[in-house]
Amino acid sequence: MSLLHVRDLSLKIGDTDILHDVDLSLEGGEILGIIGESGSGKSMTALSIMQLLPAGSTTAGSIMLNGESLLDMDERHMCSLRGNEVGMIFQEPMTALNPVKTIGEQVAETVLVHSDVSRSEAMKIARGALDRVELPAEQFPLDRYPHELSGGQRQRVVIALAIALRPKLLIADEPTTALDVTTQAQILTLLQKLVEEDGMGLILITHDLAVVADMADHIAIMQKGVVVEAGETVQVFRDMKHPYSKTLFAASSHVPVRDENRVIDLEKKVLSVSGVVREYQGKRTSLFRRPVPFRAVDNVSFDIFKGENVGLVGESGCGKSTLTRAILGLNPVQGGEISLLDVRVAPGMPKSMRAGVQVVFQDPYGSFNPRWKVERLVAEPFHLLDSPPDNRRERVAEALENVGMSAADMDKYIHEFSGGQRQRIAIARALLLRPDLIVLDEAVSALDVSIRAQILDLLAELSDRLGLSYLFISHDLTVVRAITDRVLVMKDGKIVEEGNSEEVFRSPQHPYTRELLAAAPDIEKALQARQERA
Amino acid sequence: MLVFILKRLLSLVLTLIAASVVIFFVIEVIPGDPASFMMGFEASPEAVDALREQLGLNAPLWERYINWIMALLRGDFGTSYTYKVPVAELVSDRIWVSLPLAIYALILSVVIAFPVGVLAASRRNSATDVTIMGATQLGIAVPNFWFAMILVLLLAIKARWFSAGGFPGWEEGFFPALKALTLPAVALALPQASILSRVMRSSLLDTLSEDYIRTARAKGLSRRQALWRHALRNALIPVLTIIGLQFSFLMAGSVIIEKVFFLPGMGSLVFLGITQRDLIVVKSVVMMLVFAVIVVAFLVDVAYAFVDPRLRKGRA
Numbered sequence: 013m014s015l016l017h018v019r020d021l022s023l024k025i026g027d028t029d030i031l032h033d034v035d036l037s038l039e040g041g042e043i044l045g046i047i048g049e050s051g052s053g054k055s056m057t058a059l060s061i062m063q064l065l066p067a068g069s070t071t072a073g074s075i076m077l078n079g080e081s082l083l084d085m086d087e088r089h090m091c092s093l094r095g096n097e098v099g100m101i102f103q104e105p106m107t108a109l110n111p112v113k114t115i116g117e118q119v120a121e122t123v124l125v126h127s128d129v130s131r132s133e134a135m136k137i138a139r140g141a142l143d144r145v146e147l148p149a150e151q152f153p154l155d156r157y158p159h160e161l162s163g164g165q166r167q168r169v170v171i172a173l174a175i176a177l178r179p180k181l182l183i184a185d186e187p188t189t190a191l192d193v194t195t196q197a198q199i200l201t202l203l204q205k206l207v208e209e210d211g212m213g214l215i216l217i218t219h220d221l222a223v224v225a226d227m228a229d230h231i232a233i234m235q236k237g238v239v240v241e242a243g244e245t246v247q248v249f250r251d252m253k254h255p256y257s258k259t260l261f262a263a264s265s266h267v268p269v270r271d272e273n274r275v276i277d278l279e280k281k282v283l284s285v286s287g288v289v290r291e292y293q294g295k296r297t298s299l300f301r302r303p304v305p306f307r308a309v310d311n312v313s314f315d316i317f318k319g320e321n322v323g324l325v326g327e328s329g330c331g332k333s334t335l336t337r338a339i340l341g342l343n344p345v346q347g348g349e350i351s352l353l354d355v356r357v358a359p360g361m362p363k364s365m366r367a368g369v370q371v372v373f374q375d376p377y378g379s380f381n382p383r384w385k386v387e388r389l390v391a392e393p394f395h396l397l398d399s400p401p402d403n404r405r406e407r408v409a410e411a412l413e414n415v416g417m418s419a420a421d422m423d424k425y426i427h428e429f430s431g432g433q434r435q436r437i438a439i440a441r442a443l444l445l446r447p448d449l450i451v452l453d454e455a456v457s458a459l460d461v462s463i464r465a466q467i468l469d470l471l472a473e474l475s476d477r478l479g480l481s482y483l484f485i486s487h488d489l490t491v492v493r494a495i496t497d498r499v500l501v502m503k504d505g506k507i508v509e510e511g512n513s514e515e516v517f518r519s520p521q522h523p524y525t526r527e528l529l530a531a532a533p534d535i536e537k538a539l540q541a542r543q544e545r546a
Numbered sequence: 547m548l549v550f551i552l553k554r555l556l557s558l559v560l561t562l563i564a565a566s567v568v569i570f571f572v573i574e575v576i577p578g579d580p581a582s583f584m585m586g587f588e589a590s591p592e593a594v595d596a597l598r599e600q601l602g603l604n605a606p607l608w609e610r611y612i613n614w615i616m617a618l619l620r621g622d623f624g625t626s627y628t629y630k631v632p633v634a635e636l637v638s639d640r641i642w643v644s645l646p647l648a649i650y651a652l653i654l655s656v657v658i659a660f661p662v663g664v665l666a667a668s669r670r671n672s673a674t675d676v677t678i679m680g681a682t683q684l685g686i687a688v689p690n691f692w693f694a695m696i697l698v699l700l701l702a703i704k705a706r707w708f709s710a711g712g713f714p715g716w717e718e719g720f721f722p723a724l725k726a727l728t729l730p731a732v733a734l735a736l737p738q739a740s741i742l743s744r745v746m747r748s749s750l751l752d753t754l755s756e757d758y759i760r761t762a763r764a765k766g767l768s769r770r771q772a773l774w775r776h777a778l779r780n781a782l783i784p785v786l787t788i789i790g791l792q793f794s795f796l797m798a799g800s801v802i803i804e805k806v807f808f809l810p811g812m813g814s815l816v817f818l819g820i821t822q823r824d825l826i827v828v829k830s831v832v833m834m835l836v837f838a839v840i841v842v843a844f845l846v847d848v849a850y851a852f853v854d855p856r857l858r859k860g861r862a
Contacts, residue, residue, distance in 0.1 A: 064763055087768070095766030102764075107757040110776045112854055121775070122765045157855045173765060 015040045015213045016061070016181055020073035023053075023060055023237075030056050031237045033073070038230070040180060041211040043204075045228030045245070047221060047260070049460035050431070053237035054217045058183045061215075062100055063090045077181065096126045099174030103186035105167035109158040115142070116154025119173045126177060141176040142169070145202060163328070164195035168202070175206055182206070183215045188223070192327040192487055197531035200227055219460060221264045222490075222533035225249060225542075233257050246542050249535065259462060265535065266465035267494040268472035275479075276497065277318040282448045282481045283339065283369075286313045287348030290334050308334040310505035311348070316449060321475055321482040323496035323513060325489060325528070331505040332485050336453055339483070340371055353448060367396040370442035374454035376434035380426045386412075387422035390441045397445070411440040415470060432463035436470065443474070451483045456491060468495055489532045493517045501525045547858045550851055558844045565836045566618075570611050573829050614829070623830040628822045633830045636815060641834075643713055644812040647727050647734070648796035654735035655742055655792060662739070663746025663785075668773055670751060678743065685740030694733035694806045701729060711808035730807045734800055738792045745788045749781040756780070782853050790846035794839040 016038040023031035031053045038044045048054040059065050061075055063082060075082040077097065082090070094100075102108050109118060119138035123129060129137070135154060142152060145168040158166055167187060174182060184203060188196035204227065207214050216227055224231050225245060232242040233256070240254040252258045290309035308331045316322050326332050337343045339350055341357040350357040352368050370393065373379045380389050390408045394400040401407060409419035415436040426434060435455065442450050452471070456464045472495060474480055486492050492499055492513065499516050501509040501524065509522040520526045581597040582589065598604050602613065617624060623633035666678040702710040708729050716723045753759070754777050762772040801813035812831060819827035851857045 062764060064760065091766050091768050093766070094764055100764040102757060102760065104757055108761045110758040110762070110780065111856060112779050113776075121762075121767075125766045125771070159856045170761065173761070 014038060015078060016215075017076040018057070018061070018073070019076075021057070021060060021075060022072045023056055023065070024070045025066060026068050029237060030069075031060070034234075034237070034239055036215075036232055036239070036242070038181070038213045038215065040213050041207060042230065043207060043214045043216055043228045045224030045231040046215060046217045046234060047219065047224055047231060048234035049219060049260075049462065051236070052234040054234050055185050056237075057234070058100065058185050058215065058217055061181075061183060062094060062098060063087075064094075092126065095122045095174070095179070096177050097179050098181045098183065099177075099179040100183040100185065101167070101170045101174050101187050103189050105163045105170055105190060108170050109166055111158055114155045114157055115147075115152070115161070115169045115172075116156075118158075119169065119176055120154075122173045122176045137176060138172070141172040144175070144206070145169070145172040147172070162195075164191055164199065167191065167195075167199055171199075171202065171206075175210070175212070178210050179212065181213045181215070183217070185217045186219070187216070189218070189220070193489065193528060194327065194531040196223075197533075200533075203227070220533065221261060221461075222535045222538065225535045226533050226538035233260065246539055246546070249539055263462040263465040265490065266461075266468060268469045270472055271476035274319060274476045276320045277479075280318040281315050282318050282320075282353060283316040283483070284351045284354075285315070285335075285339065285348070286350075288312045288335070288338060288345050288350060289347030290331075290338055290343065291346045307505055309338065309345075312502075312505070312507055313348070314500055314507065314510065316481050316483060318448070318481055319475065319479045320498065321484060321496045323492035323499040324483060324485045324502060325487065325492050325499060326502035327487065327528075330502045332502055333453070334505075335502075336371075336451055336483075336485060339451065340369060341366065363396045364398060367393065367445040368447050369449045369451065370445065370447045371451040371453060372435070372438045372442050372455040374457050376431060376438050376458070377426065379438060380434070382426055384425075385422065386424055386426065386437060389426065390422075390437065390444060393441060393445045407444060408440075411444045412437070414443055414474065415440045430463075432459055432466060435459060435463075435467055439467075439470065439474075443478075446478070447480075449481045449483065451485070453485045454487070455484075457486060457488060464491070471495060489517070489528065501528070547851065550858055551848060554844055554847050558840055561840050562837065565840070566615060566833060567611070569829060569832050569836065570614060571607075573825055574607065618830070618833065624826040626819075626824055626827050628818075628824045628827075633827055636827065637812070637831060637834065640810050640812050640815050642716060643727075643809055644797060644800070646723075647731055647800065647809070647811065648793060650724075650727055650731040651734035651738065651796050652789065652793050654731055655738040656789065658735065658739035659742035659746055662743040663750060664773070664778070666743065666747040667750035667754065668770070675747075678747075682740035682743050685736050686744075688737070690733050690737050691802045691806050693736055694730065694803055697729045697733055698806070711806070713809050727809075730800070730803050730809060733806070734796055734803055738796070742785065742788055742792070746781070746785050749784045750777055753777040753780040779853055783850060786846050786849050786853070790842050793842050794835075797838050798835045 014037045016036070018034055018036040021031055021034040022029075034053070034057055036044065036046075036057070046054045046057065056065070060071055061077075061082065063085070065071070071083055073083070077093075082093075085093070109115070116135055116138050119141050120131070120134040123134040123137045124131070139149060139154060142154070143149070147165065147168050152161075152165070158169070161169065171187075182203075187203070188199050191199065200223065203214060203216070206212060216224060218224060228245050230243065231245050231248050232239045233248070233254070234240065235256045241248060241252065241257045248257070249261070252261060288309055289307065289311055291305040291307050294303045294306040310331075312335060314322070324332055324335070334343070338345050339357065341359055341361050344359050352365065355365060357365070387405065387408050390411055391404055394404065405422070408422055412419055412421055417433065417436055417440065421429075421437075426437070429437065438455075456467050459467060468491065471482065475482060482496075484492060484496050496513045498511065499513045500507050501516070501522065503524045509516060509520065509525045516525065517529065520529055581603060582594045602610060605613070614624075621634065623637065625632050626636060629636060662678055662682075666675045669675050698710050702708045709726060713726050714722050750773070754773065756777075759772050759776055762776045763769070767775065798813060798816070800811060801817050803809075804811040804814045812835065816828060816831050818824070819831065
């Protein structure tokens, strides 16, 4: 008898069909990967197992855990199961913990809810759980608060509270999506270790095929609430049957085809960064000592030429964002110089100069005013010009058509578009003034793989056709490799390696680059390792 | 935590200084000469001038400001022009009505609002919730003096459980005095409780949709346990803010209720002071009220830090 057996699970929220005849099964000590894009129903499947569905949900079919039917269980019984037999961890470690309670209290609570132990006994168990997730007592005493920990450390606390009672089943919903590659690798290794030690079953939900190829024994690929393909991992990857699986697979390692005739004009420097230093005021160590400034960007120099696509990779906190803000002329620098087409960039620079460099951010929705029509949103950079053009609508239409949208979309509001379309509109806005340089700050990170592939194609095509230069900032190495000509690797405010993208990725020189590449999951490598083991 | 409190204290002192300057100069620019007002319209210019000299009104502005502040620090609030008694005496009679009344009303407001707000939030969109939302809407809309008159009509005149007004003084015993303050406190508390319930409800609903509530549920906490153990404390910050504002309002803003119940409170004192150009009284009483408000704001800040560990770092 399997640990978890889901049969013909269907879910409706109100009148909307969410899941349709989902079948899954999982043995103890095994990892099941559920893959799908947003809206595929993978999280809802997890919440159905937990019976933590939103109000107005109706389920049909059966979910058997250890021979007990979860769908027939009352809420009280479910409460005694959650956290005890089934644990769950979520995507956002930053908000998954209660900010006003210590980590010890929060882990101990799992124990206190389910068993009749004393508080101090529960704290002891909590300590043990935190040790198991590699948060040792010396650095992470029980009275730490969540805000004193990094994202990866918080995710470890969430894992600790989920496994404190050694549940038989753990559901991890995109547990590493919000984390850096090296942190992701550590968290995945930890999960693997827990599965081996406790003989626990793990459902790993993710949009990242490389992560499942590495981790999962079995996989299920979901699309629009239906499992379209399922089976043993290597088998599924080697012999994909369903067209959607094939699309997903192709999109995840998609490399845009570049125009053979594209030229990078090495005579024309679009952006020049030389010896840039950016410091923040540090903390005072004592009332009478001067605060030691924190150097976020430390003597960074590089150039971007016309038509060139340059990548900037590094983990959170490495100074990428600080450098970006300086390049956009939003913050002053304490040393060195940034110039755009040989004109110096600084916070007080004339508005018209800002027209030369535009930016696209990660969250397409958050960067738009929801009460404005698309025409006004896209036309906003016209404010940077001393005299806005008369043919405003034509220019907006042109920008929209450049990104594969239609001129008719001008009169709609932003909520009428999907995530991918919104990112296209953000690119159209950046294109409007025909800038020399576009800074793409994690611009495809929030998108599903198939949409991401489309946007990458679009970016490649625009750069080839219009001779646009990009500074492409991302933590996703696959994407950077696919789109950029040259890559800069940043660590602790310094550029530690720079070079032709293909070469850097093929034979990294700096140990940090090697570490990054080793941590980044890779489908082919993972599958080969799996086959060798078998 | 200590650094946080010291920083807040420093800002408290600076705010007080700024407030004293504003109060002093605003009152100075108000037209109307207190000396001529006190002497009556038929007084000779010489007599008015002599009085001005006696009151120190002829000294330069900054000198009078310094004198006023120094006197305040010594506990000397000056002498009322109209009553010819020290302001300190006037105030001390009334503060023992206003302060207990404000505290009484605030306690009532909190005691009503907490359970009502929690109940409404935990049964969102149910009949209970809709009823509570309707009732609190009404509570905010009805003017408190009208509600006060209804209370007097029903509980004092018809049922004769309470007296219709007046205050016996604390010398007459704790409970008779408290009883006399009950109707005014209820009348003051009702709109405040309505506002506070709604804030409590919406703040709680916000926190209930946070990710950590989902984490708590995944640990095996029931809906109710998640609400009490995780949502409530996080929902308190906006509620504390409103409580602080309400206390300030209740201290100074109860003139009408004082009138309805014939209570000798601070509100009436300021009101009389203003109508009779008794600027010494106005200045001192307003300064005291400002002091109370700022101290309450300080206490609210400290309370924030108790609720939320992120604020204890001293960088708020």
